[in-house]
Amino acid sequence: MTMKTIFPMTRVHEPLRVDVEIQNGKVVDAMVGATLFRGFENMMVGRDPCDAALFTQRICGICSSAHATAATLAMQQAFDVLPTPNGQHLMNLIFAADIIQNHIRHFYVLAIYDYIKGPNMPPYTPRPEGDYRLPQKLNEELLAHTKEGMLKAMRAHEMLAIFGAKIPMQQTILPTGVTEQATVDRLSAYEGILRELTEWVEKVYLYDVAVLTDYYKDYYSIGSTWGNMLSYGMFPQAITGKREYLPGVIFEKGKVQPLDVSKIGEEIRHSWYHDEILTRNPGEGTTVPDRNKADAYSWIKSPRYAGTAFEGGALARAWISGEYWRGTGVMDRIAARAQETLKICQLAQEWLAQIVLGGPTLLKYTPPMQGEGVGLTDAMRGALGHWIKIKDGKIVHYQIVTPTAWNFSPRDNQGKPGPVEVALLGTPVANPEDLVEIGRVIRSFDPCFTCAVHMIDAPENIPIIVV
Amino acid sequence: MLSRREFIQLCMSATVGMSLTEYLIPVMHSAIAQSKTTKPPVIWLELGSCTGNSVSLENAINPSMEQLLTEILDVRYHWLLNVANGDDATKALEDTLQKEEGKFWLIIEGAVMTADNGRYNEIFLRNGQMVTGMEAVMEIAPKAKYVISVGDCAAFGGPSAAYPNPGGAKGVWEVVKRQVINIPGCPAHPDWMSGTFSHLLLYGMPELDSYNRPLLFFGKTIHDLCQRRQQFEDGKFADFPGGEGCLYKVGCKGPVTHADCPLRQWNHGVNWPVKAGAPCIGCASPHFPDGMMPFYNHLPDIKTSFTTLNVKKIGARMVALGTGAVGIHLAFGVLKKRIHKHYLKGTKPIEVSVPETLEQAKHDLNELMKQKNTLLVKTKKLEANRPIRHRKCWRHKLAEFLHIKDKSGE
Numbered sequence: 012m013t014m015k016t017i018f019p020m021t022r023v024h025e026p027l028r029v030d031v032e033i034q035n036g037k038v039v040d041a042m043v044g045a046t047l048f049r050g051f052e053n054m055m056v057g058r059d060p061c062d063a064a065l066f067t068q069r070i071c072g073i074c075s076s077a078h079a080t081a082a083t084l085a086m087q088q089a090f091d092v093l094p095t096p097n098g099q100h101l102m103n104l105i106f107a108a109d110i111i112q113n114h115i116r117h118f119y120v121l122a123i124y125d126y127i128k129g130p131n132m133p134p135y136t137p138r139p140e141g142d143y144r145l146p147q148k149l150n151e152e153l154l155a156h157t158k159e160g161m162l163k164a165m166r167a168h169e170m171l172a173i174f175g176a177k178i179p180m181q182q183t184i185l186p187t188g189v190t191e192q193a194t195v196d197r198l199s200a201y202e203g204i205l206r207e208l209t210e211w212v213e214k215v216y217l218y219d220v221a222v223l224t225d226y227y228k229d230y231y232s233i234g235s236t237w238g239n240m241l242s243y244g245m246f247p248q249a250i251t252g253k254r255e256y257l258p259g260v261i262f263e264k265g266k267v268q269p270l271d272v273s274k275i276g277e278e279i280r281h282s283w284y285h286d287e288i289l290t291r292n293p294g295e296g297t298t299v300p301d302r303n304k305a306d307a308y309s310w311i312k313s314p315r316y317a318g319t320a321f322e323g324g325a326l327a328r329a330w331i332s333g334e335y336w337r338g339t340g341v342m343d344r345i346a347a348r349a350q351e352t353l354k355i356c357q358l359a360q361e362w363l364a365q366i367v368l369g370g371p372t373l374l375k376y377t378p379p380m381q382g383e384g385v386g387l388t389d390a391m392r393g394a395l396g397h398w399i400k401i402k403d404g405k406i407v408h409y410q411i412v413t414p415t416a417w418n419f420s421p422r423d424n425q426g427k428p429g430p431v432e433v434a435l436l437g438t439p440v441a442n443p444e445d446l447v448e449i450g451r452v453i454r455s456f457d458p459c460f461t462c463a464v465h466m467i468d469a470p471e472n473i474p475i476i477v478v
Numbered sequence: 479m480l481s482r483r484e485f486i487q488l489c490m491s492a493t494v495g496m497s498l499t500e501y502l503i504p505v506m507h508s509a510i511a512q513s514k515t516t517k518p519p520v521i522w523l524e525l526g527s528c529t530g531n532s533v534s535l536e537n538a539i540n541p542s543m544e545q546l547l548t549e550i551l552d553v554r555y556h557w558l559l560n561v562a563n564g565d566d567a568t569k570a571l572e573d574t575l576q577k578e579e580g581k582f583w584l585i586i587e588g589a590v591m592t593a594d595n596g597r598y599n600e601i602f603l604r605n606g607q608m609v610t611g612m613e614a615v616m617e618i619a620p621k622a623k624y625v626i627s628v629g630d631c632a633a634f635g636g637p638s639a640a641y642p643n644p645g646g647a648k649g650v651w652e653v654v655k656r657q658v659i660n661i662p663g664c665p666a667h668p669d670w671m672s673g674t675f676s677h678l679l680l681y682g683m684p685e686l687d688s689y690n691r692p693l694l695f696f697g698k699t700i701h702d703l704c705q706r707r708q709q710f711e712d713g714k715f716a717d718f719p720g721g722e723g724c725l726y727k728v729g730c731k732g733p734v735t736h737a738d739c740p741l742r743q744w745n746h747g748v749n750w751p752v753k754a755g756a757p758c759i760g761c762a763s764p765h766f767p768d769g770m771m772p773f774y775n776h777l778p779d780i781k782t783s784f785t786t787l788n789v790k791k792i793g794a795r796m797v798a799l800g801t802g803a804v805g806i807h808l809a810f811g812v813l814k815k816r817i818h819k820h821y822l823k824g825t826k827p828i829e830v831s832v833p834e835t836l837e838q839a840k841h842d843l844n845e846l847m848k849q850k851n852t853l854l855v856k857t858k859k860l861e862a863n864r865p866i867r868h869r870k871c872w873r874h875k876l877a878e879f880l881h882i883k884d885k886s887g888e
Contacts (some may be wrong), residue, residue, distance in 0.1 A: 015509070016564070016603060017563050017564035017565075018564055018600075018602060018603040019557050019563075019564065019567065019568075019601060019602050019603075019607075020563055020564070020607075021557040021558070021561070021563050021567050022557070022559070022561070023557075023558075023561065024529045025527070025529060026522065026599075026600065026601055028603075042827050046600040046601070046608070047525075047598070047599045047600075048591070048593070048598040048599070048644075048645055049526055049598075049644070049645045049647070050593070050644030050645055051637075051837060053481075053642060053644050054637075054640040054641065054643075054644070055643070057641075058771060059770065059771065059772035059774070061773070061774050062771055062772055062773045062774070065773050066637070066640075066767065066771070066773075069528060069530075069637040069767075070528060070531070071528050071529070071530075071666060072528040072529040072531070072534070073529055073530075073532020073533050075528075076532070082783070095820075115494075116533075116536065120536070120558075120559075121558075124561045129561055129663075130548075132548065132552075133552060133553060133554045133572075134547070134553045134554065134556055134559040134560045134561065135559075136562075137561075137562045137563070137566050137570060138561045138562060139561070139562060139563065139566065142817070157544070158544055161536065161543060164536070165536065165537050165639035165746075168537050168745055169748050171745075171748050171759070172749045173746055173748055173749060174754075175749075175754075176744065176749050176750060176751040176753070176754035176756050177744035177745060177749065177750060177751060178537075178744070179528075179530040179533050179534050179665045180530065180664055180665060180761070182754070182756040182759065183720075183754050183755065183756045184753040185719060186718075188720075188753035189720075190719045190754055190756045191720075191754040191755060191756075192720075192755070200748075205753070208803070210865050259691070274661075289745045293682040294623050297538060300598070300644070302594050302597045313841065324551065331879060332695075354752040371776070372720070373718075373719070373720045375717075375718045409497075415656060421557075424616065434516075446563065446564075447563075449563075450563055451486035457528075460529045461527065463531055464689045474517060
């Protein structure tokens with residue numbers, strides 16, 4: 012039996028430490044821990060509620076518009092305002108472009124080098140001695156596609172900036188809409204890039220994923236979880252507010268059940284936070300960082316739904332919308348992400364057609380002095396929630412539960428592991444010095460630890476909402 | 479190869495639709511081919527950050543970030559890109575430290591977390607021990623040729639250091655006690671990064687301001703370069719984000735933020751916040767975000783060297799100033815006899831009546847032509863009578879005053 016530590020796990024956003032126990036060439040125990048703490052939620056207290064979207068999106072550079080969207084949804088509820096139909100469409104278009112960008116960038120910049128050999132120069136060398144199974148010719152073809160992939164991700168960001176002003180960190184989303192106008196030139200510029208991306212995703216991205224799934228078939232079973240899926244839903248439609256991706260929960264590959272937000276709780280037995288009470292509804296008291304806590308190994312808390320750990324992301328959304336049911340392994344996650352990219356491209360086309368030229372993209376509003384709101388949306392990596400509470404025109408409570416907190420949560424109070432820790436169990440390891448297999452499993456979740464880690468300063472009671 | 483002057487002109491003139499990197503790559507390519515310079519080894523550390531600057535640099539396009547990596551920089555360690563994991567990656571870092579001491583560049587993204595002696599941010603493992611970001615920076619920085627902070631967090635603490643700063647975030651310069659080149663922005667524009675890197679490679683240290691920001695990109699305020707500047711001058715202000723007019727009253731921090739966003743624009747020149755109707759939030763400022771919040775409230779006042787202007791009065795004052803300027807212009811014109819006597823005395827405007835017949839219309843037209851001709855003749859006479867005077871420039875006046883003769887002997 013050998014213990015191995017990988018730190019830093021590279022090609023993920025921000026630091027991740029992985030500890031694995033290997034027995035007879037298989038992982039028998041795993042722990043994942045995040046090692047950065049910034050405490051964004053505490054910073055929010057005392058600030059102007061109108062700034063919530065612009066400030067909280069600075070948590071994450073790769074999914075900034077997801078945080079902006081969640082914060083805006085929370086503000087809409089707290090301010091009691093709704094976006095104009097055009098405004099809602101533009102918000103969706105901004106968010107869609109960011110998701111397309113994220114998925115392409117995740118595959119071609121981060122994940123693909125687990126399966127193909129990169130160029131012979133730093134930072135692609137040194138390279139672990141893994142089982143790179145692609146024949147020389149295919150390897151070169153996919154390597155050429157990585158360059159295209161980088162450019163296409165950049166084009167997706169360009170597309171976003173048409174309505175979002177700039178990205179990373181868009182600047183135009185407000186609770187009632189978007190400050191940019193929906194003019195013909197802007198819409199056609201967006202559409203032009205969208206068409207280019209749709210075509211490319213169909214021809215190249217899906218093809219590359221098909222090549223990988225063909226050569227790495229065993230990874231359909233490696234990295235499997237129990238099949239607990241959770242999604243808050245994504246892309247509210249104009250006027251009705253019904254989501255294009257519906258929210259829902261799946262227990263162990265069963266039927267889709269409705270989501271009840273009041274069942275969400277966070278546990279801190281193995282996180283570096285000090286609290287008398289270990290099991291806590293997100294309504295009781297505050298938490299203090301305690302780096303010296305015994306048994307703790309991560310800055311991430313353990314969010315649980317009805318006491319159970321859940322996985323989120325493109326695969327969960329595909330399961331819940333009934334478009335994918337093959338499995339819950341590494342290749343399932345990669346394939347679901349590619350399919351989702353294409354679906355979102357097609358959805359964006361529909362929204363473009365629904366925009367009324369010259370219609371208002373924004374309404375004036377006056378923020379109230381008191382209010383409470385919850386903003387729940389799915390982000391690139393899974394379920395993202397923002398909770399806001401306003402008193403005397405200032406934020407008094409702010410809470411964020413991020414997708415990576417769900418996926419990479421440490422053990423809970425009963426010692427039950429989080430989704431990634433479960434996915435790592437049973438992973439065959441050819442060479443304990445290289446551990447490429449571990450990297451493949453971890454990266455299939457598209458981890459992002461810039462988002463994950465927060466000081467939880469929860470509101471006194473979380474309203475139950477039906478999304 | 480370009481001269482330094484030409485290079486600076488290139489950096490400061492941004493063409494819409496083209497990125498700076500697009501121009502730079504051929505320049506760098508020829509410089510490297512002529513072995514005027516070599517690709518520097520780079521260690522890129524990510525501390526308390528959001529990865530936004532790396533993502534922003536990935537938007538440096540055409541040639542892409544990938545080409546930037548192969549043709550300008552030799553990135554040995556950047557955990558977003560390293561293929562090797564764990565100890566292998568750390569070994570690449572240690573090797574660079576030993577072999578390239580004094581030659582490598584240290585680029586830092588994210589604030590240094592100092593709370594609990596830096597243990598709020600651990601970044602790699604050495605001999606089984608966790609190494610904190612603070613420790614790593616303090617160890618590596620003295621050995622580097624240049625230390626470059628990209629993004630507001632690394633430069634000045636930024637959002638990571640927002641009140642009450644639970645992680646004890648600090649800008650890199652506060653920790654390392656040596657000169658740090660600061661490229662602020664949330665995130666930094668890819669051109670600001672690639673432009674600074676290229677300047678360092680070709681001509682060494684660029685000119686820096688008092689905050690150690692390259693003057694190339696941070697020499698002027700957003701307000702000075704803004705397309706909506708004229709609306710500010712005219713006193714035309716938007717009353718809500720997204721409206722027409724200057725966004726000053728809805729919170730634009732352009733007057734106190736030094737950056738060239740209006741010229742360069744974002745994401746390949748597609749757009750930038752004020753153009754899209756969103757006020758500038760001052761993300762390239764050393765006081766971001768606490769000094770710039772609330773984002774949608776206007777600046778308390780503008781401090782000029784003469785007085786402090788209050789925003790509620792500023793509109794009225796701008797109008798008054800404008801009217802005053804026109805008045806002074808007219809008075810000066812009278813003094814200089816630029817303005818015709820007729821203007822001063824006031825000419826009686828012709829009463830316009832609709833001509834009833836064609837004859838009457840013809841008659842009116844003739845009258846008008848006559849009046850115009852007489853005016854023309856008078857003006858010509860006045861011009862002929864004007865004495866020809868040679869203007870004296872201040873140099874001549876000074877020379878006259880001091881009784882110094884010109885070199886030409888006049």
